[in-house]
Amino acid sequence: MKKLSNFLKGSVVFLAVVFAFFTSMKQAKAVTFEIDYYWFYDEAATSYTQIDNTISYMKDLTGCTGINAICLYGYRADDFNTYGVPSSGLKTNHGAPVTIKEV
């Protein structure tokens, strides 16, 4: 009975370790997101042209070292920069949240 108990405990820990490594490897893979976004040309997000769009976007999260949504959601503002102005920013529509859906 004691042997069986020890065997079960050992197996459970072993399975947990294998499963953790397996899911962790999967987690580090590229992730596809569907994002409803608004692009504003200016930083203040008050005027100029804006695009209201949905995009399917793939991002490799391996080695991600940034902070906040950049790494967590796997996108950078410049990934949607159709105007070619670096760092002018991905903006929400006057405070409305950007919808991010993992596909």
Add this chain to the structure above:
Amino acid sequence: MKLFRANTLTEVTRLMLTFLFAYTSINKLLNLNVFKQTMMTAHIPEVIAEIIAMVIPISEAILVVLLILNQTKRLALIISLFLLLVFTVYIIYMKLWLPKLPCSCGGIIQKLTWNQHLLLNIVIIALLYYVILTDNKKFRQNLYCNKQVTS
């Protein structure tokens, strides 16, 4: 028979918690940076997030060892209950104030919605509470029997 059933339930709960904490602990340690960043998005200051990011997976790993050892199983069950209560408070806070943010929990548990997560925690807490209560009763009975034998 009743004692056997109570014992079986305690053992199954112990094994389940061992798996849960071992899995989440390793997963958090493997993705330490993501774990820290998720907490920072929940308005937890960087210094505190860094400390929590280390303390939680290490505590979970220690808890796994305590759950495995027969001598410390009662203590481990009580600490597990306390830890799960803390996690539940965090889930309620996130659900109320930041429902759009992802959970900073490890691995596939991260895929659960806040409601699913809350339900899972409540079920485990209820089970754990029952197990601790029955285990305490058994412990007292054994103590009483031992006293009678020795006197």
